[in-house]
Amino acid sequence: MKIKWTIAIILVVMVSNALADDDGEVLQRLKAKYPKTQFTSVQKSQFNGLFEIIMGKNVAYTDAAGDYFLFGHIMDMATQRDLTAERQKDLNKVDVGALPLDSAITFVQGRGSRALFVFSDPDCHYCKKLEPELAKLDNVTIHVFPYPLQGLHPDALNKAISVWCSPNQANAWRNLLINNIQPTAKLDCPNPLAKNLALGEKLNVVGTPTLMRGDGKQQAGALKASEIDYWLDSK
Secondary structure, eight states, X not given: OHHHHHHHHHHHHHHHHXXXXXXXXXXXXXXXXXXXXXXXXXXXXXXXXXXXXXXXXXXXXXXXXXXXXEOSOOEETTTTEEHHHHHHHHHTOOOGGXXXXXXXXXXXXXXXXXXXXXXXXXXXXXXXXXXXXXXHOOSEEEEEEEOOOTTTOTTHHHHHHHHHTSSSHXXXXXXXXXXXXXXXXXXXXXXXXXXHHHHHHHTTOOSSSEEEETTSOEEESOOOHHHHHHHHTXX
16 A cells, blocks of 8 residues: 555656646646636645645645645654644634624733633533633633534523623623533523624634634634643744
8 A cells, every 4th residue: 555655646746747837827727627626725835746735724735737636644754743734724724803802701811911712612511621721821811702502502502691691791601611600690681692603603613612812723622721821822
């Protein structure tokens, strides 16, 4: 199997080097050959002779002729970096400046100079593990978008609305997730829950908790406070 892959890659590189096209020519060739596929961009990859192709948020590689596609990860062995995974993270960046902060519950901790955006479900086990870690952070402004996944947690929507309708939303949210104190506010106030659900779907938020930092990069899961601190400062 390894021999077959090696031969295939050598053939791809030989064909690509023979054609020596630029990115624009390869893009036009791909669009002509595969009209039903949406190609976002094409550029030369780190691997000599291969072109990186972006299809929505998917990364693949092709020869200049567009006859062969390679789906997989390119590793920089000298640095042990997964270059394809890094590219995919870049593609999944969110324009946090466009997020509707009036749809979020905001916590300003310390000076609040760092920004963190969190999509969280009040009945999500990992969200409950994350919340006390978020409370430990300093020098951060946290915008929590209530994002109840009703298919998994049928009671989460009403809990999120009750938190939103509470006189002190921040206290009600943390009391619910950290202390399991159920909110008691009536479900009769204007709320952004439908808007948040549509926003999460648009941003492809498929699980909770999902965290986003100021440059739009994402992380998922119940991270420790120390891990979040490091991530926020590693831009």
